[in-house]
Amino acid sequence: MRDFKSIKITKREEGLEIHNPVNFPLVGMDSSSAVFKLPNEQCVKIYTDPEQLKNEADALKAGQHLSFIPEIYEMGPNFIVTEYVNGPPLKEYVRNCTYLPESLANKLLAVIKGMASANLAIGNAPLEHIFVLDHEELKCINPVISAHKTPPVPIPLLRDLKGILLQDSFLTHVKNSEPKIYKKWMKFFRKNRFDYKKITVVSGGSGHGVKTEDPRNLIGKGHQGAVYRVDDEKCVKIYAKLSQFTKEREVLLASQNLSFIPKVFETGPNFILMEYLQGPDLNTFLKTQSKLPEEVTTRLLKILKTMRKSGFKKIDAPLRHIIVTNQGFKLVDHVYSFSKRQDRPLELFRNLHERNFLDTFLDQVKALDPKIYVEWTSRPIPLTREEAVAEVDIKSTKKKRKKEKDKDKRK
Ligand SMILES: Nc1ncnc2c1ncn2[C@@H]1O[C@H](COP(=O)(O)OP(=O)(O)O)[C@@H](O)[C@H]1O
Ligand SMILES: [Mg+2]
Structure with missing residues (x-):
């Protein structure tokens, strides 16, 4: 019989090296693990990093009682065999929707509630990790154990829904069907509204960078300032030194006609509100x-x-x-x-x-x-x-x- 245990994966600088003598189809990979489709609607994820395996196994185990978490069939020192989730990711499934259908919104809310009850979170890019199977059954692959201070609101999921213009429709559904949950979310948003005008940034942080007291929404920082995400399109750079703020403001404002210069929306006493640039550096x-x-x-x-x-x-x-x-x-x-x-x-x-x-x-x-x-x-x-x-x-x-x-x- 063909055995996936003869598949060897090795992490190399150029990427993952895969030796797959049994030719099970590769269905996905990242820099340290790879997933292969097995016969009988199963798949195996093979890991090079034992810590990644442990974290993912712990989260899957914690969710085995939930119908939308893939079932574990077998585990080994470097692999986990689970059910094979076959269907489009939610993001693709709702691509052309102008609103989130009631039945789907209900199921999504059930996923959110179930996850929270098991102390799990959907992790990054939720809409790409929730799959839609036959009869619109949802499966959430790659759950993660919630960090200690996870907010009571599924922020990444709401953000991604906003990105495809379905957040309002989902929130309206939550408001109507689970008013208590809706109220809790809104309270959280009010309390945590990010006010960058109140943030101060000073010189002399670790590694000669600047110091800021507020890590929320922080995108990056360097020697002169700290950059915070304000909303989908905007971020703000807050400066430690006035002289550097003045210098950069002059350059940016004088160069708005150049295509590679980020667009500036507003400047304040120590900040520049500018276009948030989406993409890898x-x-x-x-x-x-x-x-x-x-x-x-x-x-x-x-x-x-x-x-x-x-x-x-x-x-x-x-x-x-x-x-x-x-x-x-x-x-x-x-x-x-x-x-x-x-x-x-x-x-x-x-x-x-x-x-x-x-x-x-x-x-x-x-x-x-x-x-x-x-x-x-x-x-x-x-x-x-x-x-x-x-x-x-x-x-x-x-x-x-x-x-x-x-x-x-x-x-
Ligand atoms: N408009 C922007 N959109 C997205 N990311 C940004 C933007 N501006 C800065 N960043 C990120 O924040 C980091 C720090 O900003 P930067 O302008 O380099 O600060 P500093 O002058 O302190 O070095 C950048 O290296 C980049 O990763
Ligand atoms: Mg810099």
Whole structure:
């Protein structure tokens, strides 16, 4: 008999390596596990990470009494065999709906209540993890044990429903059929309304980043500010220092006509309310690529050339600051774009070098724009941060000035 135990999966830097001599169909995988379809409407998930296996097994076990949690048939040191869930994910199933049908809304509410009673949550991307089977039976794969302080409201699910314009219709259903639950949710929302105007950000957090007291809605932070999600389309960057706020505000407002600059909605005394950019940053994106797509080079080159043409002083595009959106590449963090002189994209070079893509990038640049290629490569490219710092004029002048000052003091 064919036995899935002869399937071997190994985690490698380039991704998961799968040896599948029995040819069971692969139905899904992530960076450390893979799912295969077995005969008899079963499937097996094979793990390389014992902790992931334990967490997922604990959650599935905690939900075995719930009809919408897949049944476990067998478990081993690196695998779990469960029923095979065959049907479209909810997101696809309701794609063209203008409202959530009553029967489906009821079932979804039952899932939410059942999950909560078993101390489970749906996890990330709920609409992709709930499947619709025959007779609209729902199955929720990948439940997770609720964190200690999980709010009493299924926030990720409501957010995803909002994303496909079905949140209102679902909430109306909850209001009518379970007014108590609805009231509890609304109370939670009122109490936790996020007011970014009350948030303060100060310099000197761990790793030289800024410090903020409020982790809710935090998207990211750097040396100058902290960025918070405000709603589906907006986020706000709050600055620790007024001087940096003024600098970045000037750049963003003066460059709203450039397609790679995030749109600004409003500026306040220490914040900039801007377009929330949906998508992975380019570093995360490139981690999934074995070769540097030429399209990436073309787009980066276009941004860097536009920056130069538009009078930007600092010409750079660090991979972590490029967000890959469906409206193209966008570049964030412009605090020093008008004030620090830097002619070559040194941080971009360094980031590409770390990903092993610098040589390909430069070859592609050479073919696309020989003049820029010569400009960039006529001097050696500094590959460490220290070398790069020494090249940036203003920084080295600052250093020199400081040295002179120190000398003066000693005199
Ligand atoms: N408009 C935006 N949309 C989505 N994410 C953003 C946006 N602006 C910033 N971020 C995220 O927040 C992080 C910190 O913002 P950034 O402007 O780099 O702050 P800092 O100036 O302190 O380095 C960014 O690296 C990015 O991941
Ligand atoms: Mg930054």
